[in-house]
Structure formats: C-alpha cells, structure tokens
Amino acid sequence: MATSIPNVSNDFTLLYNPSWGYNRCSTKAYFKSPNPTNFQHGFYGIENSTIRGSFHLYYPVNSPLHTNKIELIFEGKQSISWKENNNIINDEKIIYKQSKIIWKSKNNNYEELSTLDLPFEFHLPDNLPSTITSLNVKSYGEKIAGGVAGDGTEVGHITYGLRAEIFRPINIFKLQLNQKKIVDIWCRIQRWQSLESLNTLDRPFRWVDSNDDIRYDVELEKTMFDYKDTINIPMKFFINDLDKVKIKKICVRIKEYHELKINDKSKKIGGFVVTDTAFGEQAKKLKTNNNDDYYFFKMRLNLTKTNLGRKLNCSVNNEMINIRHKLKIKIYLENSNLPSIDLEKEITILNFATEQDTLEQHRLSNTWFYHNESKTEETLVETNVACHGRTKNRNKYVTSQKKRFTLFGVKFSGRNTRNTD
Numbered sequence: 001m002a003t004s005i006p007n008v009s010n011d012f013t014l015l016y017n018p019s020w021g022y023n024r025c026s027t028k029a030y031f032k033s034p035n036p037t038n039f040q041h042g043f044y045g046i047e048n049s050t051i052r053g054s055f056h057l058y059y060p061v062n063s064p065l066h067t068n069k070i071e072l073i074f075e076g077k078q079s080i081s082w083k084e085n086n087n088i089i090n091d092e093k094i095i096y097k098q099s100k101i102i103w104k105s106k107n108n109n110y111e112e113l114s115t116l117d118l119p120f121e122f123h124l125p126d127n128l129p130s131t132i133t134s135l136n137v138k139s140y141g142e143k144i145a146g147g148v149a150g151d152g153t154e155v156g157h158i159t160y161g162l163r164a165e166i167f168r169p170i171n172i173f174k175l176q177l178n179q180k181k182i183v184d185i186w187c188r189i190q191r192w193q194s195l196e197s198l199n200t201l202d203r204p205f206r207w208v209d210s211n212d213d214i215r216y217d218v219e220l221e222k223t224m225f226d227y228k229d230t231i232n233i234p235m236k237f238f239i240n241d242l243d244k245v246k247i248k249k250i251c252v253r254i255k256e257y258h259e260l261k262i263n264d265k266s267k268k269i270g271g272f273v274v275t276d277t278a279f280g281e282q283a284k285k286l287k288t289n290n291n292d293d294y295y296f297f298k299m300r301l302n303l304t305k306t307n308l309g310r311k312l313n314c315s316v317n318n319e320m321i322n323i324r325h326k327l328k329i330k331i332y333l334e335n336s337n338l339p340s341i342d343l344e345k346e347i348t349i350l351n352f353a354t355e356q357d358t359l360e361q362h363r364l365s366n367t368w369f370y371h372n373e374s375k376t377e378e379t380l381v382e383t384n385v386a387c388h389g390r391t392k393n394r395n396k397y398v399t400s401q402k403k404r405f406t407l408f409g410v411k412f413s414g415r416n417t418r419n420t421d
Contacts, residue, residue: 021186043353045191051122064112069167070103074122076160080260082267083153091262129318130191132158133311135271150269156260156321160187192353207343213245227351231301238294247280248334252299259322273310274301315348
C-alpha cells in the first residue's frame with residue numbers, strides 16, 4: 001500500500017506564528033489540530049475533557065527520520081517569583097504530568113519514517129487549574145505589555161505544554177549530537193462554567209449621584225461576565241449649565257489583580273487589560289419622558305480584544321495565584337472646579353459554555369480531523385524498516401477511539417521559536 005504524501009503548505013501558515021506557541025519547532029515534525037491554537041476537546045469543568053490531536057512527520061523519502069521510539073508528554077507547571085529586599089522569592093512545581101509512547105519500533109531497532117500521522121489523546125483529571133498568564137509578560141522589543149505591574153519582577157503563571165521526544169541515533173555528520181529530537185508547543189487549558197451559575201448569582205449594579213452642577217446615572221446590567229462578553233455601560237449625565245461644567249473625557253478600564261503566594265509570603269500586583277475612551281463631543285443629547293435634557297454615552301469593553309497586549313485571565317482562587325478584576329471608570333470634567341468622578345466595582349470574569357461554544361465544538365468534531373477517527377479503527381501505514389543493514393517494508397497500525405457526549409441538546413465528540421531540524 002503506497003503512502004500518500006499530503007499537501008502540508010496550509011499547515012505551515014501558522015507554524016511560525018508566535019501566537020501558536022511553539023517553543024522548539026520543526027518543519028518535518030509538528031503537532032496538528034482542527035483548531036491550530038487549541039488541543040483541548042470538550043468543556044472541561046462541565047464534561048469529561050481531553051487533549052487531542054496528532055503528531056505529524058513529514059520527512060523527505062530520500063532523507064527519512066531514523067528512530068526507534070516517539071514519546072509524547074503532556075505537562076503542566078506553576079511558577080511564582082518576585083523580588084523582595086534584594087532577595088528573589090520563587091517557587092516552581094510540576095502540577096501534572098502524563099506521558100505515552102505513540103510509536104515504537106519492533107525489537108527496538110531504528111527504522112526509517114517519512115510521512116506519518118500519529119493521533120494522541122490525554123484524558124484530563126478533574127482538578128487541574130486553567131492556564132494563567134502573568135501580568136508582566138515581555139512583548140516584542142522586550143517591553144512589558146500594558147506597562148509594568150508592581151516593580152516588574154513579579155511573575156506568576158500556570159502553563160501546559162505538549163512535548164514530543166523522538167529518539168534517534170547520534171549522527172555527527174548531521175550535527176545530531178543529542179539522541180532526542182524535541183518538538184514542544186504550549187497547550188492552553190480552559191475551565192468552563194455552566195450558564196446556570198450566571199443566571200442565579202448575577203445582579204445588576206448602578207451608580208447614581210448628583211450635586212448642584214451635574215447628576216449622573218451609570219448602569220451595569222450585571223457584575224458576572226463571560227470571558228467572551230462585551231461589557232456595555234450606558235451613562236446618563238444631567239447638566240444644568242454647560243458654562244459651569246462639561247464632560248471632557250471618559251475612561252473605562254478593567255484592572256486585573258494578581259496575588260502571588262508562596263508559603264506564608266504573598267505579593268499583590270495589578271495591571272490594566274482592557275480600556276475604552278470617549279470624549280465629550282461624542283455624547284448624544286436626548287430627552288427623558290419628562291422632556292428633560294441629558295447627555296448619553298454607551299461605553300463598550302470587548303473582553304476578547306485586550307488592547308494593551310496583556311492576556312485577560314478569568315477570575316480564580318487557587319493555591320499559589322488569586323486573580324480578581326475591577327471595573328474602573330474615570331469621568332473628567334471641563335469648566336469646573338469639581339474633581340473628576342471616579343467609580344469602581346469588583347466584577348467576576350468566568351468562561352461560560354454558551355450555545356455558540358457548543359455549536360463550535362460540534363463543528364470542529366465533524367471536521368475531517370475527527371471524522372476520520374470517529375470510531376475505533378486501524379489505519380494502515382507503510383514504513384521502511386532498517387534491520388542489520390537490510391531494508392524491508394513493515395505495516396504499522398495506529399488505533400484511535402472516540403467518545404461522544406451531549407450539551408445544549410447537541411451531540412458531538414468528545415514565545416520565541418527555536419528550529420530543531
């Protein structure tokens with residue numbers, strides 16, 4: 001049976017994109033998934049969830065890979081550090097590790113491989129925390145995105161990764177001085193919440209106040225938000241005399257606070273993650289039912305588009321990192337001796353499983369990637385096997401199994417890059 005060589009040009013459109021997250025990459029050995037930035041399958045925290053994908057080999061036939069084993073490791077790490085009185089306080093630990101051999105030769109002999117897809121699946125335990133990105137993350141140009149939080153030394157993050165270790169012979173002519181070729185990629189983990197908790201726990205909130213010159217009414221329709229929400233904040237301003245006071249500018253921001261904990265020590269920092277600004281001339285002049293004039297603004301914060309370069313984390317409390325969020329509003333006044341109006345409210349940001357999310361999971365589950373593995377099946381792959389100086393063909397079988405579950409009535413299946421070529 002001849003092995004077909006697929007067209008992988010599309011696979012590499014994202015391979016070197018930093019947002020995809022390769023640490024050590026190769027054009028001949030790489031990970032594949034229907035969603036190239038996410039290997040998580042299922043609504044973790046609500047349903048059983050797995051890390052799924054395939055590890056793909058694409059070596060030229062005239063220059064194949066020589067290997068006797070390919071091992072895949074899924075690992076999670078938690079890292080905390082900050083500077084205190086010229087001392088570095090830090091702690092790092094592995095919070096989860098699981099490995100499996102996804103390919104192995106017979107009798108431990110080195111074999112020649114060219115094109116091969118190796119599907120994998122890791123079942124997630126119930127108690128893993130979500131991925132957390134540190135507030136102090138260096139972006140391009142080595143600058144901290146969004147400005148420095150704390151004194152800039154504070155780092156607290158939880159990361160997960162997939163690492164393929166390809167065992168190969170040492171070859172000094174190809175400068176292969178290590179018996180392991182490593183390809184690794186970041187693997188984001190998200191925990192989900194059911195919408196029932198949003199509907200039962202949430203409450204609207206309003207700021208209402210006045211003085212001789214201005215009266216305002218600012219409204220939040222809720223204080224618990226989905227990670228993918230847009231926060232709408234309607235504002236009404238009743239101004240008696242524009243010669244005395246005007247709205248000059250309004251800034252609405254979400255500030256994210258991290259409390260880093262190591263034993264009996266802790267450090268608190270905060271940084272802005274989402275902002276929106278409006279100017280006084282953007283106000284709409286409207287009338288109430290009583291024919292009173294007022295000035296109207298509708299501020300919007302799209303949580304999916306953090307505009308300061310930082311990654312928005314969900315609100316959470318865990319062993320080493322607590323995360324909370326505050327909505328901060330600053331209203332600058334013109335032609336007035338009054339100070340600016342400062343409003344703030346603690347909000348909760350979670351990752352809710354909406355019907356749209358369910359439909360997206362269903363769509364991905366029905367792509368060619370999962371459709372070809374919808375049942376337990378054997379996929380025949382021909383490889384060239386080198387044994388004692390002779391080469392012969394040997395058939396290899398790759399077996400995969402797929403589970404299904406239902407949600408919202410829908411059934412579906414359940415940094416800098418280094419080239420290692």
